[in-house]
Amino acid sequence: MIDLLFRLSDLGIPVSAIAAEVSDRQTMSGNIGFVVLAIIVGPVVILTIASMLEHPRTFRIPTLFIGSVILLISAIISSFAAAGMLLKLVIPQ
Amino acid sequence: MAAMMRRPEPDRTTAALLRPMLNTSRAFYFLIIALFIPAGWFVYAWYLQLIQGLGLTSMRTPVGAPWGAYIANFVFFVGLAHGGIAIAAAIRLLNLTKYTPVARIGEVLTVISLMMAGLSITIDMGRPDRIFNIVIYWPQRVGTSSLSWDVTVIIIYFTLSSVYLWLTMRKDLVLCAKRFPKLSWFYKIFLVGYKPDEEHKIERMSWWLSIAIVFLIVMLSGGVVPWIFGLLPSQPGWFSALAGPYFLTAAIGSAIAAVIVVSGVLRKLFKWQEYIKPEIFKGLGTFLGIITLFYIYLILAEQLTMRYAAPMSEFLISEKLFQGEFAPIFWPMLLLGFFTPAIILVSQAIHPQWFGTTRTILAAGVIVAAFWVKRFLIVVPSLLRPLLPFPEGSYSPSWLEWSIVAGILASAILLYTLFLKVFPIVELGEE
Numbered sequence: 001m002i003d004l005l006f007r008l009s010d011l012g013i014p015v016s017a018i019a020a021e022v023s024d025r026q027t028m029s030g031n032i033g034f035v036v037l038a039i040i041v042g043p044v045v046i047l048t049i050a051s052m053l054e055h056p057r058t059f060r061i062p063t064l065f066i067g068s069v070i071l072l073i074s075a076i077i078s079s080f081a082a083a084g085m086l087l088k089l090v091i092p093q
Numbered sequence: 094m095a096a097m098m099r100r101p102e103p104d105r106t107t108a109a110l111l112r113p114m115l116n117t118s119r120a121f122y123f124l125i126i127a128l129f130i131p132a133g134w135f136v137y138a139w140y141l142q143l144i145q146g147l148g149l150t151s152m153r154t155p156v157g158a159p160w161g162a163y164i165a166n167f168v169f170f171v172g173l174a175h176g177g178i179a180i181a182a183a184i185r186l187l188n189l190t191k192y193t194p195v196a197r198i199g200e201v202l203t204v205i206s207l208m209m210a211g212l213s214i215t216i217d218m219g220r221p222d223r224i225f226n227i228v229i230y231w232p233q234r235v236g237t238s239s240l241s242w243d244v245t246v247i248i249i250y251f252t253l254s255s256v257y258l259w260l261t262m263r264k265d266l267v268l269c270a271k272r273f274p275k276l277s278w279f280y281k282i283f284l285v286g287y288k289p290d291e292e293h294k295i296e297r298m299s300w301w302l303s304i305a306i307v308f309l310i311v312m313l314s315g316g317v318v319p320w321i322f323g324l325l326p327s328q329p330g331w332f333s334a335l336a337g338p339y340f341l342t343a344a345i346g347s348a349i350a351a352v353i354v355v356s357g358v359l360r361k362l363f364k365w366q367e368y369i370k371p372e373i374f375k376g377l378g379t380f381l382g383i384i385t386l387f388y389i390y391l392i393l394a395e396q397l398t399m400r401y402a403a404p405m406s407e408f409l410i411s412e413k414l415f416q417g418e419f420a421p422i423f424w425p426m427l428l429l430g431f432f433t434p435a436i437i438l439v440s441q442a443i444h445p446q447w448f449g450t451t452r453t454i455l456a457a458g459v460i461v462a463a464f465w466v467k468r469f470l471i472v473v474p475s476l477l478r479p480l481l482p483f484p485e486g487s488y489s490p491s492w493l494e495w496s497i498v499a500g501i502l503a504s505a506i507l508l509y510t511l512f513l514k515v516f517p518i519v520e521l522g523e524e
Contacts, residue, residue: 033236040246040312044253044305051301054294061294064286065256072252080225083215087222090143 107521111272112363113513121510128507135500138493139216147219149493157486158476162494163217165469166501170210171247171318172344172464173351175310178203178254180352180377181261182303192376194369194519198359199352200258201512206351207251209505216497239324242317250309257302260295263287265521279515315341322471329406330399330475339391346384347464350457353377355509357454359518368519371450375441378453382438385431385460392427406480413474418487422466430463 052062108115142149152161177199184192215221227244235241263284270280315337322328323336333339353374360369399411414423434456441448477486490498512518 031236033234033238033242036242036317037235037245040242040309040316041249043308044249047301047305047308048253051298051305054297054301056294056297058291058294060286060288061260061291061298065260065298068256068259069252072255073248076248076251077228080228084222084225087143087224090140091220091222092144 106368107268107272109363109365110368110517110519110521111269112365113359113518114269114273114515117514121514124510125507128503128510131496131500131503132507135497135504138496138500142216142493142497143221149491151488151491151494153486153488155479155481155483158473158488160217160472160476161488162469162490162498163213165465165472166498167210167213167217168318168340168468168472169347169465170206170213170501170505172314172340172347172468173461174203174206174210174250174254175314175344175348177201177348177352178257178306179310179345179348181257182307185300185303186307191370192373194365195352195356195373195377197258197262197520198356198518199348200254200261201509201518202348202351202355203254204251204258205505205508205512207247207254208508209501210247211251212501212504216501239317239320243321246309246313246317250306250313253302253306253309257299257306259283261299262516263295264292265517268521269517276515310344311341314344318344327480328475329404329478329480330410331471333395333398335391335395339395342384342388342391343464343467346381346388347461349377349381349384350460350464353381353454353457354461357450357457359513365519371448374450374453375445375448378438378448378457379442381457381460382435382442385435386439389427389431389435392431406478409478410474413478414470417474419470419474423470426463426466426470430459430466434459434463 052065150161151157152159177196180192180199181196183189184196215224218224227241231241231244235245266280266283267287267289270277270284273280319336319340322331323333326332356369357374360366396411396414399407413419437452437456441453473488477488
């Protein structure tokens with residue numbers, strides 16, 4: 001990728017071995033985002049499950065909690081779609 | 094729910110805490126109009142930007158800064174979003190009950206700040222009409238794009254914070270439904286599935302969720318947001334393992350400062366001196382003073398590294414701040430925006446007789462403004478001097494960018510004011 005960028009920029013900069021190495025490593029670490037998100041989201045999911053299983057064990061509040069989380073995330077994603085469609089009417093295509 | 098509809102006279106405390114909802118003065122309407130003007134101007138300015146493009150801003154590429162005031166605003170609002178929820182979490186986890194009166198003030202600040210952060214980033218997009226592509230291409234991008242991580246974690250944080258606010262507010266909404274029968278239909282929407290015995294379960298759930306939220310705060314402002322900058326070796330001044338702690342400290346500092354300011358303003362406006370006591374400002378002020386001094390230390394560590402034996406590109410970015418075009422805002426920010434208020438706040442902690450609530454609020458206000466400037470100085474100078482051999486650029490936000498930044502702030506205050514009119518901003522307790 002870096003190799004390609006240097007060539008496209010046509011700046012006369014030779015592609016160094018370091019750049020090539022960085023490029024390789026970046027390609028190899030293409031899934032690092034999943035690791036990062038697993039590290040972030042994993043504990044949040046565990047703590048959220050712990051909160052729902054906490055005494056007193058009623059299922060009404062956890063159900064409300066899960067329902068509202070799903071509702072909010074769906075609303076956010078839908079608002080992305082709605083905003084995109086609305087902005088298409090404003091922005092010259 | 095029928096039993097809920099009986100309308101007992103609220104006791105004095107409840108009546109005082111419901112003051113923003115019970116009384117609507119002429120000043121309120123003036124405030125709303127005063128906020129609508131910049132908010133409306135912001136909509137017009139954004140409309141202009143949408144139809145004519147980002148060329149109306151001062152952002153330029155490849156010579157100049159492709160990111161500017163909007164991204165500084167985004168980082169600022171994400172940081173601001175941590176105060177209230179952090180305080181609310183600390184109250185639960187560390188049993189700091191004396192701060193309970195300001196917990197919800199900050200929780201609402203969290204939710205509104207996150208909305209404004211999202212708005213800032215949307216406005217920065219060249220083609221916001223393609224915003225849904227974030228969702229469509231998420232599975233392909235999330236493996237490598239730190240921006241995708243940001244979107245994911247901010248959505249999770251926003252969702253968790255909003256649901257946390259809603260759950261902890263339910264018992265107060267019961268009181269509101271009793272007190273305001275005309276609006277009871279509205280409160281009933283938020284009271285879906287309500288039963289009087291739910292409070293204990295919510296309290297226990299909130300305790301666990303507090304830990305999750307504190308963890309998310311660290312991973313958002315000390316993780317995915319700084320990693321947008323800190324993981325890029327191509328930008329001198331950004332590439333640093335220090336980025337995480339640096340941003341996290343700024344986030345907590347600016348957020349606590351904002352909670353102090355908002356609590357101080359509400360306390361004065363609604364005569365809540367009896368409920369939001371000076372001890373709260375004293376405690377938060379001391380913490381803010383210490384964290385601001387720690388932030389100054391981080392600035393010192395960063396600048397020393399950039400000036401001692403760093404690559405020339407790093408040194409030149411530092412020079413821009415020390416003696417270059419950004420020196421006129423860097424030094425006032427450091428000395429007047431951070432150092433002086435921090436010394437005032439810490440001095441008050443050492444000599445309790447020097448403590449003043451107004452002084453603490455003013456110092457916090459100055460620190461909030463300084464943190465916005467700092468975000469600007471993180472984003473812009475580095476972009477003006479890229480490693481690639483392009484000529485050096487310059488950047489100063491255009492009138493349109495200032496209009497949008499001011500309009501976003503006005504919209505945030507407007508939303509907060511409307512929330513105050515409909516929901517209790519301080520926990521009501523038992524009636």
